[in-house]
Amino acid sequence: MASTEYSKELHIALLAVQRATLLTKSVFHSHAKGTLDKADASPVTIGDFGAQALIISALQHNFPDDEIVAEEEAKDLRENSKVRQTVWDLVQNSKLSDDAAEKELGGAIASVDSMLDIIDKGDSKGGSKGRIWAIDPIDGTKGFLRGGQYAVCLGLMVDGDVKVGVLGCPNLPVDDSQPLTEDIGADATDAEGKGVLFSAVQGKGAASRPLGKGSLANESTIGMKPISNISDATFCESVEAGHSSQSDSVAIANKLGITKPSVRMDSQAKYASIARGAGDLYLRLPVRKDYVEKIWDHAAGDLIVREAGGQVTDTEGKRLDFSHGRTLKENKGVIAAPKDVHQHVIEAVMSVLGSK
Template sequence: MVGGYQSKCRSSFGLNSTQSAFQNQTLMDANHKYAKELHVGVRVVQMACSLCQKLQKGSVGPSPDHIISKDDDSPVTVADWSVQAMISWMLTESFGRENVSIIAEEDTQTLADATATTLLASVVATVNETLALAPRFGLKVPATPLNGSQVLDAISRCNSTGGRAGRHWVLDPVDGTLGFVRGDQYAVALALIDNGQIVVGVLGCPNYSSKRKLVNNNNSSALESEGCVMYTIKGSGQAWMQPLVQGDGSEWHDSANVIQVSSIDNPVMATFCEPVEKANSNHSYSAGIAHRVGLRKQPLRVYSMVKYAAIARGDAEIYMKFAKAGYKEKIWDHAAGVLIVEEAGGVVTDAGGRPLDFSKGVYLEGLDRGIVACSGVNLHDKIIGAVYASWDSSNL
């Protein structure tokens, strides 16, 4: 049964190499009912990364008038809206509108305003330029280019609030928009939640080379346009990484390599990541925990879920985030990365040592103090122990 299903999927999605058939066999055997979701997810994230790279290089934008501040002062760009519209349209075409529930970050309030016609036109043009390339990725191109109303509809239908029942796609179209704007690290994150459990995770990292380690942000060698996409299925016990399809007219290729977390469990040798932004992350508390467990290296401050990617492929061992009082973590900032780290052999919990709960809607409700991701149990236990030992004296 699985073999026949796999052959069907290879035919439908352009998986025709011996290498790709072998590599994806393990993922399909682990939970083959999500095979189509995985294949579509990887391809739409590849397309989204291509879209973002073109915008970041300036072939379409972004220009100053294409960077808008939201109510919480965080930025949103043409890339955010374009990726959300494109992925929403692709998921709907692939699975049927009645079967697709999407939780995503952006809405259409700004784009739908009568004064935003130029901005909307930029989004529409970017979406259509990307959708025209769909056959390169083994996906369907629209019969005719999308108009403004269709693009707004695609964005606005991503209004699910999730929950414990049913299937829900979780999308962060550009995670780390500040990193995107500044030419630094950012990610496109897509996950599927089924009855409260993350079952598929896809993470596109356009500036995180599949060949070069993540290094401190002030070293430009950390950024390469090649980029990579990581993906997994729950229960597979494996995560995969493939390079991005380049913008040179090349067709889709499904080559990928297994990634694994680091085997380092000595805090002296471990590298830890934390967010760049200080507004919603307590760097001083993280530094105190690092000192308590004996971490000696300076932290890698990284935009976006690339922090999870770094742990999954062994470039770092620890990610800590302790939000300041009043801040609520959104599920789209963590879902894809959490599953990829776990299937690559890592551990992710809240700071109390409990699994993260993605079944309660848009937010990680009931989160205990913060989030801790580690490459292994030993490091994780040390971090959690240090949190408990120091909490009474903290000022969070």
């Protein structure tokens, strides 16, 4: 992407997400691998806290006046010395291999107490004024635990409008042309050709680059795949039935003439996958009337898809509105599709949901 007024924000966001994503990978291999029986959620907890601490530390160093909306708060760490020490050890050992890049992020966090205070900097209420970053340190909890898809997510909103978005997807293939299947990245390994950073700046397009361990790798421009016949589309949705109505998705697919089964994936890796043309549609349909989406679950992915040539709205065709605090309280559900077929998809969605 060419230089823009947000070039520094993009650069720091990419480095911060890359460093945090490497921490989450180390957590998986050291604490989560081989089991889903995690009643105490400890691998997720330490990964969430560690990644959030690293990202906020980098943002505070570079943009000290910006507000931050993040999912976690340090209360549990303050009360649990064992988990606190585990997170601290991970944070201390999570450094980029490139000294210059590490210096740009502000280097190591000074102390355990500093780490706790940094985590709690994510307490902004959000809103429609000023510069606000939205962080989801591990989006896709169950995907993370089973070695499937998850994402480290960071978006910058200015006056309620998303300007910069970055996703770290360690288990997606680097090859943008690899077709989307449910078993993509099913085994979390450090094999060559896995791990991607996706990014976008408003008005400047979207890009992907291999996830590295030091300075940033070269980027490739990405774009959504044109659909000549919507019945041939591949659509993705959440793995968890509690996150999206899978029965409604089937009915919508039938209306559109889509015969291929959906690809079920966790996290904003779905946004990234359709943005680069590996898939075509992303449907997230309300499971109950009072369900409200969180801004950190959508800010980065929304921008990346739109900058890749797609359109993202709720189920009524309204743009996602990030100006109402920490939630998308003015929206219900998410529909992401190439611009030329988006209205067709919305009509099918409204027909199915309106008949209920």
